[in-house]
Amino acid sequence: MVMRVLGVMVLSLLVTIISGCGKSDEEKRFHQELLDKALNDDTKKEGLLYLEENARKDGVVVTDSGLQYQILQAAEGPKPEMLNRVRVNYTGWTVNGEPFESSADRAEKPVFTVKDVIKGWREALLEMSPGARWKIYLPSELGYGARSPGGMVPANSALIFEIELLEILPQEKADQ
Incomplete structure (x- = not known):
């Protein structure tokens, strides 16, 4: 707030x-x-209202940045660092429940450098261990902000993602 x-x-x-x-x-x-x-902006207002209500749900943790998350599957072990590359499985929704992106149907799961993902993902990934699955709720400032990444995500959108951290890639795999 x-x-x-x-x-x-x-x-x-x-x-x-x-x-x-x-x-x-x-x-x-x-x-x-x-x-x-x-x-x-109506999209911004809709997102703020959703996040206010969501923050009151059991099991939802709210960080100082405004990131909200639920741990769906806990995992122990190392956590990625900012320069690590990670392999993830994810699905993203707008707050009205419309899916806009998913890696579920991809044979090869995507790999990202932690520092290169949106702020909300970065904050969550840095706290996850391989095998963890979280549902994260992002205010627009932790997502795409006042710009639209295209498609079904308008500017100023609050977003929801389910992220599973599959692995932290060893440096030799990350360089390929």
Whole structure:
């Protein structure tokens, strides 16, 4: 919650600074409209409402960043580090339950470098051990933010993923 308020304040400050630099009232109005749209976006509001309700469910843990997660299958062992490459199985949904991406049907499961995934995935993966399966709930700031990755995911979307960490790749496998 504090991070969300801080983010809004920073965004407001940036727009105020930028709009003050405009040469005309029209440019200032345009910048104010951008700020209003960012703060009052229906997709953003829908996601925030979903996450507020979800945070009250049994078994849901909320971190300082706003990441929410449920441990579906616990695992013990090493955890990946930022520069490690990991093999995962995952499915992603919007908060209205529409699936938008999945590796379930892929014969070869995807490999990602932890530092290169979206913030919410990164935070979760760094706490998981191979064999763990988590369901994570991301505010838009921990997902794709104010941009849309395309397809069925609008800008400012809160997202849900089920992630299974299959393995942390040894360096020699990661280089291939």
